[in-house]
Amino acid sequence: MPNTASNDFELGQRLRAVREAAGLSQRALAKRAEVTNSTISQIEAGKVNPSVAALKRILDGIPVAMSDFFAFEPEPEKKIFYAAEELTEIGKGGVSLKQIGTNLYGRSMMILQETYEIGADTGRKPYEHEAEEGGVVISGRVEVTVGTQRKILGPGDAYYFDSRQPHRFRQVGPEKCVVISACTPPTF
């Protein structure tokens, strides 16, 4: 692909605006940022895609923080709605875990759509990181074992437990089972 130079949005224009607002010439800024004036010229003209390191050094020379520089982005990607096929598939084997909303960095919980095929069994997960989780059965039946308790749940039934307890999910009955669940925190 040729250098479209449009993938950066108006990065160059913004840099120019910021630099001029600071009353700096390209060379003056280049000296502070320890890059060359041509680098700045080409970036502002949209002829190149600067590396993150180069842009950071330049912005530090103004100085403007990276987050400020990108703060007022058009923000094209604040996804709120997700088509079914966009859901991130995590699981494997007979258990399919689909993450609702590709949880962004820093989210405080993760929502999953879990599908247990006929005969699917998570096996006994001994104990995991500190978290809580709960869910509701949408269709089918699943046998849930948490600690010493065990119960078969059908559509409309729900569960909620501390995930440090050993737990196991096993599909039962003639049809696959779908569960919507949530847990917190997502990874840590």
Place this chain on the structure above:
Amino acid sequence: MPNTASNDFELGQRLRAVREAAGLSQRALAKRAEVTNSTISQIEAGKVNPSVAALKRILDGIPVAMSDFFAFEPEPEKKIFYAAEELTEIGKGGVSLKQIGTNLYGRSMMILQETYEIGADTGRKPYEHEAEEGGVVISGRVEVTVGTQRKILGPGDAYYFDSRQPHRFRQVGPEKCVVISACTPPTF
């Protein structure tokens, strides 16, 4: 300079954290971001300095906004104090304009230290963009003409006017004149 790979701070570590928090593998994210898995691998390992375009595409694939990704930076460069020699020199000729604080993008005013050498004269600036400006004389004497009014100001004297009015500053007396002034808005 060899590839230090440390200029990016912990960019790679952060990307890995963000990606894993989203539950995506390198290849899964690469597919969404339309880059290759090796690109992500090398970035996360700190072996390369990604281009802004590459990083943006990757973050869009998660999705995370650039500003969010850099939001919790150590913010090393929130400059508040400035050594005398750091002040940005703007003026030319007998008039030296030093910008206090290299006004960041979006600042709502600009503060200047103006030095008028012996005989310095700004000439009559007809009318400029909509703004207001004011200042205080620190040392020396300066004749200020604004519209039809004219006055010679000495140490401690001050002025304030709408800068759309034609105005002129002219050093008078045996010593150079130093003025601290402010104007708003800075550029626009």
Place this chain on the structure above:
DNA sequence: TGGGCAAGTTCAATATCCTAAACACTGAGT
């Protein structure tokens, strides 16, 4: 035990950026 699969990593080749030096232009001062 071995196959299959998905994970992250590495390597050579290509595409791209960054630098250094020169170019063109402007305004101010001899």
Place this chain on the structure above:
DNA sequence: ACTCAGTGTTTAGGATATTGAACTTGCCCA
């Protein structure tokens, strides 16, 4: 007119990122 110092721009070449494919590892399951 000429130089000088300041703008921003352009160009060639070495440095670096990105690609595409191979490599390694670990895991599950037959």
